[in-house]
Amino acid sequence: MKKVIVKPKVLHNIPWHYCPGCTHGIVHRLIAEVIDEMDLQKDAVGVASVGCSCFNYDYFDIDMSAAAHGRAPAVATGIKRVQPGRLVFTYQGDGDLCAIGTAEAIHAAVRGENITIIFYNNGIYGMTGGQMAPTSLPDMKTTTSPYGRNVQETGFPIKMTEMLALQEGCVYAERTKVSNPASINKTKKAIRKAFELQLSRAGFTIVEILGTCPTNWGLDPLQAIKWMEEKLEKQYPTGILKNSKGDSVICDKK
Ligand SMILES: Cc1ncc(C[n+]2csc(CCOP(=O)(O)OP(=O)(O)O)c2C)c(N)n1
Numbered sequence: 001m002k003k004v005i006v007k008p009k010v011l012h013n014i015p016w017h018y019c020p021g022c023t024h025g026i027v028h029r030l031i032a033e034v035i036d037e038m039d040l041q042k043d044a045v046g047v048a049s050v051g052c053s054c055f056n057y058d059y060f061d062i063d064m065s066a067a068a069h070g071r072a073p074a075v076a077t078g079i080k081r082v083q084p085g086r087l088v089f090t091y092q093g094d095g096d097l098c099a100i101g102t103a104e105a106i107h108a109a110v111r112g113e114n115i116t117i118i119f120y121n122n123g124i125y126g127m128t129g130g131q132m133a134p135t136s137l138p139d140m141k142t143t144t145s146p147y148g149r150n151v152q153e154t155g156f157p158i159k160m161t162e163m164l165a166l167q168e169g170c171v172y173a174e175r176t177k178v179s180n181p182a183s184i185n186k187t188k189k190a191i192r193k194a195f196e197l198q199l200s201r202a203g204f205t206i207v208e209i210l211g212t213c214p215t216n217w218g219l220d221p222l223q224a225i226k227w228m229e230e231k232l233e234k235q236y237p238t239g240i241l242k243n244s245k246g247d248s249v250i251c252d253k254k
């Protein structure tokens with residue numbers, strides 16, 4: 001029988017530790033496919049953060065480094081400055097990037113570090129049991145907001161990618177989602193575009209990807225995809241926030 005789909009070279013042949021229906025695995029696969037297609041297995045360096053994806057160095061068959069919580073952009077900066085010819089990316093959840101790691105990310109963008117952040121946004125702290133994150137939606141029930149997020153007390157959802165896109169050193173920022181084949185293909189294109197810009201030494205790039213956490217959302221995998229599209233995407237509209245020429249298009253949908 002003709003094989004029409006094969007495992008990317010860049011992924012080890014081991015099962016994910018992710019919960020059923022979690023979309024972290026889809027995003028890992030897309031990154032691996034792009035690295036394969038760009039023939040960068042020997043040149044790519046990934047930086048794992050703290051969160052459910054913290055073991056991603058077990059999955060990618062490339063050079064990987066772990067970083068302390070929130071510090072992945074700082075670790076990536078060091079690697080890239082020492083080895084400017086390598087493709088250097090971080091993989092960060094919204095808790096890691098938008099809470100404890102806000103400063104590192106903003107200043108990497110301000111400095112125009114030639115790195116790529118892959119930002120997985122599921123609006124919650126997944127690994128630690130579903131606590132409220134800066135990205136959690138107004139009225140969203142989490143283990144630390146059992147009656148729903150009260151924005152008067154806890155503030156509004158952070159618009160991290162918009163904030164990064166505003167910095168002059170950021171040349172490309174796009175928000176995508178992984179809910180169906182079309183959006184998955186679009187996400188792959190965005191990752192490739194960010195990597196290509198990095199290799200052309202254009203500056204800081206970020207791809208935010210809306211993903212699911214069925215376990216902590218208390219939904220089954222299909223309900224979780226629906227919730228992501230109906231609720232998460234409403235708060236975080238997908239589209240290009242900044243293009244490769246540096247023209248800000250914030251607020252305009254593609
Ligand atoms: C210094 C420090 N503070 C807090 C924690 C606890 N902690 C581990 S992962 C995490 C947040 C994970 O959420 P996110 O980045 O959104 O990733 P997800 O698990 O949802 O993929 C937190 C607060 C920690 N490990 N280290």
Ligand code: SF4
Pocket residue numbers: 017018019021022023024052122126127212213214215216
């Ligand atoms: S806790 Fe949530 S984000 Fe973490 S693996 Fe499970 S479904 Fe995915």
